[in-house]
């Protein structure tokens with residue numbers, strides 16, 4: 001072998017070693033990140049309960065951090081007196097169609113410039129979880 005051939009051979013050897021090392025470390029990476037990925041997935045499913053969704057959907061900016069009511073929106077307590085699950089889901093999807101009730105006439109007076117937004121962009125299943133949570137309080 002000439003000197004040049006030796007150089008080429010050793011470069012090829014080095015290249016192969018690096019390639020193999022790269023493959024090995026890559027495998028370790030995926031093996032390590034898998035549990036973290038699962039952890040994150042669990043976290044999102046756990047927080048996707050009614051209360052989590054309420055916090056995510058900014059309901060608390062109007063209704064208060066404990067849904068205790070604020071100057072701009074009523075307290076969300078004792079809702080089971082007035083709503084069942086289906087009605088409440090429908091209400092969240094389209095609040096303006098429930099404005100005739102005596103309670104709502106008063107709300108209109110009290111929270112004059114604020115309207116309860118319609119949440120027909122939230123998945124019905126998730127609205128169901130929100131309704132379940134509100135009705136369980």
Ligand code: HEC
Pocket residue numbers: 054057058059060061062063072073074075076079082092095103104107108111114115116117119130134
């Ligand atoms: C922009 C402020 C605002 C936001 C955000 C908001 N609301 Fe409201 N909400 C109101 C107001 C004001 C009323 C009173 C009714 C009306 O004026 O239409 C109301 C009424 C309600 C009622 C009826 C209360 C009763 O006594 O029956 C429910 C239930 C409710 N909101 C749930 C929610 C949920 C759940 C969210 C989040 C997904 C939310 N609201 C987000 C302002 C808001």
